[in-house]
Amino acid sequence: MAELEFPILLAGNILSRLPAPVLTRAAAVLMRRLERRHPRLFRALSAQSQMMIGIEPSDLPHRFLLRFGGGAINLTAAAHFTQAPTTTIKGRLAALLALLEGRLDSDAAFFSREITVIGNTAAIVMLRNTLERDAVDLLAAITAMFGPAAPVAQRMALTLERHIASAHRRAEQRHDAFHAARREPAPLATRCERLEREMQTLSGRLARIEAQARRRGQSGKVT
């Protein structure tokens, strides 16, 4: 299981800026890396009959097509599917990568609709169960491309992720503060109605206290 969580904000920023052909070339390099790190996983997927899974990250402008079986595996990026996949999985990039790395329970994500599966499920169940047999560490696989500088690249990625996360938090705080300042106070009529209700309550309480005091005065009790 991955020791470090994947820098998802950084990945989202980069992936959404790259054109699909560049992403497809990068995916080919990554798949070769992953194959070297997880030969058993790739052998198992290659040995299947041909399957095609569409991957739709809801927070990216790209779609991905994963083909495996029949002795080959490849991942391509596109704005739209030109071929209809047998199954499509949809969800936020963070959820999809957590599934890939085995950090998220796919059934729970499915129950809660964090992910959606469309189409026949044979390919996706096979892929999920095959991935479950291996501990894929995507960050390690990507940063390994930097050779001896891999640990430095990993630290840099995580540092950038922290910076992006804190920038997001600051932006959210400013956004909230801006809207709080713009928020209109309750309309005058509503406030008047509220004050009137409070006055009625207080008048009632005062009347009860006065009546109580009168009864005590008549009976000569002093408290």
Place this chain on the structure above:
Amino acid sequence: MKRYLELVCPAGTPMALRVAVDAGADSVYCGFRDCTNARNYPGLNFDPDELRAGVAYAHARGCRVFVAVNTFPRAGDLGPWQRAIDAAADAAADAVILADLGTLDYAGRHYPRLRRHLSVQAAAASPLAIRFYAETFGVSRVVLPRVLAVAEVAALIGKTGVEAEVFAFGSLGTMVEGRCYLSSYMTGRSPSCDGVCAPAEQVSYREEGNQLASYLGDVLMNRVDASEGAAYPTPCKGRFLVRGEPRYLFEEPTALNVMPLLAELKAAGVTALKIEGRQRSRAYVGAVVAAFRRSLDALAAGEPLPMETALRGVAEGGRETFGAYQKGWR
């Protein structure tokens, strides 16, 4: 520390087995990659070599491994089931979990020192049935069906003297186990004989307007709105038209969780708790096993139960129930 209740945990893959052992399982159960076990899904389960390695890993850490060979053989084709029992014994498994009379007889004759547990698939829920299995086939443990109240569990244990293992978390399973053939009418396959009631190749999801529809074969199982949780596409969890209204007829998408009943189950004489979910991910296995480990250790030490909120996140439908253990409808 003295063991409070044995924690028996699921492993659908070798990786899940290691996660379960590391998270504190006392025992792990798994099956082979074929129709001999009741979780026969593509890409899941063990081959004999993986089982041997898994048993070695578990034994080195004081954890036992049980092998489920718990479907019912096809007429005249006992071969796969016999080979599965042979392979479990060869891998030095600690027990085989069996349901069929023939497999129980085969295991008893060929491997008398290999413990035999009676699978929930045998649906043994009476003292007569349990004693029959114990006396005839030397069954040392029975996995009780999920249809009994705690008082009924206690009465059964008192009348049989056989170790009882009860379901603690996961799928509810309200059918008469081992006799459910609902799916075979739709797919030609059943959990009892093929180890699968919603074969992945027969399940499909379609977006229909704002709804997500699930189909088993050509049969519509359910339709959920965007704001609604999804359910497994099995016949028992489908939505049926009842007086014109679509309703969950047999079972709502809800998970069994007996965490607050652990002391009652212990007092009832239960030996072991079973976590359901060999088809679930290793993330599920790690979360559930660790939560039950913490609770059982706290009870063993005489401490109060810790608040466990993580389980709702992996519960089917995001909801939990005591199921039949507290028959509130009576």
